[in-house]
Amino acid sequence: LSLVQKVKRINPEIKIIVLSMHDESHLVKEILKEGVNGYVLKKDTKDELLEAIYSVRGGKMYLSNDINSMLVKSLYEPDEGKLLTxxxxxxxxxxxxxxxxxxxAEELFISERTVETHRKNIFRKTKTNSIVGLIKFAYANNLI
Incomplete structure (x- = not known):
């Protein structure tokens, strides 16, 4: 997201297609608000990526089939339950x-730094600033 913002600040006319593994509606919507021209999932086929490139080059916006379906579905479901990835x-x-x-980190086979980043994001998204507050939020929202 910050990369998209930086690139658009430098060159607002540049065409950007996001290739991502994230298909959570709140994340996709956040990125789309930054003015990207396409969004394709890493699991999509090479043909779908090529279609995205041709569409964006032709002046159109392109969203992969899965992203389109997810966005339509999100119109009928609130995002609150999907606050966290x-x-x-x-x-x-x-x-x-x-x-x-x-x-x-050991349990999930990721680095401690990645865990720290996720923790910061969790606190930010839940608007909590302590473990006690976070656990209270999690219980109140049936997250644990």
């Missing part, structure tokens, strides 16, 4: 079990 919910579960950052 699946990875963030996974980390929240482990935090609630009193895992340390190191324990979480």
């Amino acid at each position: 699946s990875r963030e919910r996974e980390i929240l579960q482990l935090i609630s079990k009193e895992y340390t950052n190191r324990d979480i």
Whole structure:
């Protein structure tokens, strides 16, 4: 997201197609608001990526079939339940079990730095600033 913002600030006319593994509606919507011209998932076919390139080059916006379906579905479902990504919910579960950052990193095969980033994002998204507040939020919202 910050890369898109930086590129658009330098050259607002540049065409950007996002190739991402993220298909959560709140994340996709956030990126689309930055003015990207296409959004394709890494799991999509090479043909779909080529179609995105040709569409954007032709002046159109392109969203992969899965992203289109997800966005239409999100019109009928509130985003509150999807406040956190699946990875963030996974980390929240482990935090609630009193895992340390190191324990979480080992359990999920990611770096401690990545865990720290996820924790910061979880606190920001839940508008909490302590573990106690986070756990209260998680219980109140049936996240754990």
